[in-house]
Amino acid sequence: xxxxxxxxxxxxxxxxxxxxFTAARGNNIEQGIADAHSGVAIPFVTTLPASPVDGQQVFxxxxxNNGVVWQLKYRAADPSAYKWQYVGGAGLRNVVSTGNSDxxxxxxxxxxxxxxxxxxxxxxxxxxxxEFDVESFRNDGGAGTDAYIAFQxxxxxxxxxxxxxxxxxxxxxxSAHRRWTSLVASDVIQAKYAVSGGTGRFRGQRTMKxxxxxxx
Amino acid sequence: xxYTKTLWVxxxxxxxxAAQLNRIEQGIADAHAGGTIPFVTSxxxxxxxxxxxxFVADATNGVVWHLKYRNADPTFYRWxxxxxxxxxxxxxxxxxVATAGAWQDTAVxxxxxxxxxxxxxxGTDAHFVPSxxxxxxxxxxxxxxxALTGQYGGYTETDLHNEMRVTGVAAGVVKVKYYSSGGTxxxxxQRKFDxxxxxxx
Numbered sequence: 001x002x003x004x005x006x007x008x009x010x011x012x013x014x015x016x017x018x019x020x021f022t023a024a025r026g027n028n029i030e031q032g033i034a035d036a037h038s039g040v041a042i043p044f045v046t047t048l049p050a051s052p053v054d055g056q057q058v059f060x061x062x063x064x065n066n067g068v069v070w071q072l073k074y075r076a077a078d079p080s081a082y083k084w085q086y087v088g089g090a091g092l093r094n095v096v097s098t099g100n101s102d103x104x105x106x107x108x109x110x111x112x113x114x115x116x117x118x119x120x121x122x123x124x125x126x127x128x129x130x131e132f133d134v135e136s137f138r139n140d141g142g143a144g145t146d147a148y149i150a151f152q153x154x155x156x157x158x159x160x161x162x163x164x165x166x167x168x169x170x171x172x173x174x175s176a177h178r179r180w181t182s183l184v185a186s187d188v189i190q191a192k193y194a195v196s197g198g199t200g201r202f203r204g205q206r207t208m209k210x211x212x213x214x215x216x
Numbered sequence: 217x218x219y220t221k222t223l224w225v226x227x228x229x230x231x232x233x234a235a236q237l238n239r240i241e242q243g244i245a246d247a248h249a250g251g252t253i254p255f256v257t258s259x260x261x262x263x264x265x266x267x268x269x270x271f272v273a274d275a276t277n278g279v280v281w282h283l284k285y286r287n288a289d290p291t292f293y294r295w296x297x298x299x300x301x302x303x304x305x306x307x308x309x310x311x312x313v314a315t316a317g318a319w320q321d322t323a324v325x326x327x328x329x330x331x332x333x334x335x336x337x338x339g340t341d342a343h344f345v346p347s348x349x350x351x352x353x354x355x356x357x358x359x360x361x362x363a364l365t366g367q368y369g370g371y372t373e374t375d376l377h378n379e380m381r382v383t384g385v386a387a388g389v390v391k392v393k394y395y396s397s398g399g400t401x402x403x404x405x406q407r408k409f410d411x412x413x414x415x416x417x
Contacts, residue, residue: 021232026224029240036247037219039268044286059284059298067289067335067415069296071282088282088299090337090414093381097366133378136370171351171370175377205366207380209337 003032003041044069048084048124048216058084060215062123068092070212082126082216091131091211094118102201110150110158110192118208119190126215127181130189134206136171141198143169148194149202153180154187158194167196171203179213218254219243255280259295259332259417268298271416273331279303281413293334293417302339302410303328310343310405313352313394319363320394326409327391334416335383338365340392341408345373347399354404356380359389367395375406381414 006025011018019025035041045058054076062068070089078085096117103113122128130151139147146167150158164174180189189210193200222236230236246252253268257275260267265287273279281300289296311322330336338356346352346369353369354376365380392409396402 023224023226026222026232030221030224033240033243033247034219034221037243037252038264038266039253039284040264040266042266044266044284044288059286059296061286064288065290067286067291067293067296069284069286069298071298090297090412093337095381099366131379133368135366135368135378168372170372172372172374173368173370173376173378204368205380207378209379209381 002043003035004028048072052083060084060124062089063092066093072212072215078214080127080214080216082214084124084126084215086212086214091209092120092122093207093209094120095205095207097205098203100204102203104202105193105195105200106198107194108196110148110152110194113193113202117190118206119188120208120210121186121188122183122210122212123185124212124215125185126183127179127213128183128189129211129213130176130178130180131209132176132178132191132207134174134202135204136173137200137202138166138169138171139195139198139200140169141195143167144196145198146196147200147202148196149174149176150192150194151176151178151189152192153189154183156180158192163194171201219246219252253282259283260285263294269295270300271295271332273300274303277304283413283416289415291335291415291417293415295332295334295416297413297415302337302412303330304408304410306408308406310403311407313396313402313404314400316347316350316396316398316400318395319355319357319361321391322394322404325391326407327389328409328411329389330385330387330411332413332416333385333387335381335414336385337379337381337412337414338390339377339379339408339410339412340368341375341377341406342392343373343375343405344369345401345403345405346371347396347402350396350398350402352394352396352402352404354392354394356382356409357391357393358386364390
């Protein structure tokens with residue numbers, strides 16, 4: 001909990017002004033120090049403070065059900081609108097799995113597989129790192145046909161420039177690491193799938209992790 | 217070190233002495249220096265909401281996790297991971313996965329020991345060389361040989377990195393095992409395995 005300071009005023013000898021050292025004031029000091037020592041002085045929050053001060057810290061509960069908490073520290077000198085700097089905590093994660101079965105698409109524009117995703121909704125505006133892994137994927141259309149995975153993020157549609165691809169015809173694992181700036185709170189990051197021709201086959205687990213860089 | 221409070225009571229001892237004020241000053245100075253949250257090797261028995269500890273997960277290798285207790289967490293694992301490096305194991309040597317059709321360890325296990333139960337992120341890296349015509353995959357298993365993660369790999373020689381989140385993992389040894397669908401020449405090399413908590417208890 002936050003500490004409520006006492007503003008001490010000296011006695012001027014008249015007994016009309018001055019702050020007495022009372023038990024209540026003394027115990028407030030003691031509890032404030034003890035809280036700082038145990039860690040409880042830095043609060044859990046589910047929304048960021050409206051009027052932060054430089055250096056302020058919070059533990060932001062990013063996903064209450066899954067125990068994801070981010071330690072954030074406010075840096076007023078950050079040149080962006082996202083002045084809460086991420087200094088620790090687990091990433092948000094989403095996994096979809098089809099076991100040993102393939103899910104397929106013949107779409108030449110980015111689309112969902114029958115089991116959509118993985119996808120993650122960011123809780124705060126800001127810059128984020130995304131990591132994606134797929135167990136294996138391929139295109140069974142023969143030489144020259146590719147299977148693609150790209151990523152919708154917020155208002156930005158899945159883009160060729162950000163895709164991963166496999167045109168070998170063999171099942172191979174795939175992974176992608178991306179950093180996106182200026183996402184909006186509640187933006188969705190979602191994997192999308194396409195082919196250049198033939199049929200794209202996507203097997204097993206597809207997993208996504210998102211970690212903030214700075215938020216606000 | 218932990219701060220010991222004085223309980224102040226009106227018109228009662230102790231007096232406001234230099235010693236008392238210096239104790240308060242030292243408490244504030246310690247808090248500013250950041251050295252007030254303790255290192256522990258077991259979690260506090262009676263934690264309170266917001267309490268923090270630095271848990272020594274692997275003293276030999278300097279792995280310390282910053283944990284904060286969140287009473288509102290809906291699981292048994294209320295110590296939320298805030299920071300610190302993963303537990304890690306590695307093996308650069310190429311190892312045979314010589315038995316086809318069965319999950320198997322390599323001659324040298326790739327394993328870490330989880331000091332606490334909870335939810336974890338597991339990361340694996342390896343250079344996979346399947347037998348001709350077969351596929352080669354890996355998975356993470358607990359000490360009872362129960363699979364904790366899905367399988368990752370394929371039919372082609374490749375360098376593979378994978379991360380998975382597993383909930384409700386018991387404390388103890390977890391290891392990477394391998395499955396070759398056919399042939400006896402499959403190998404894995406340049407292996408790395410790490411485990412980072414999400415929440416523990």
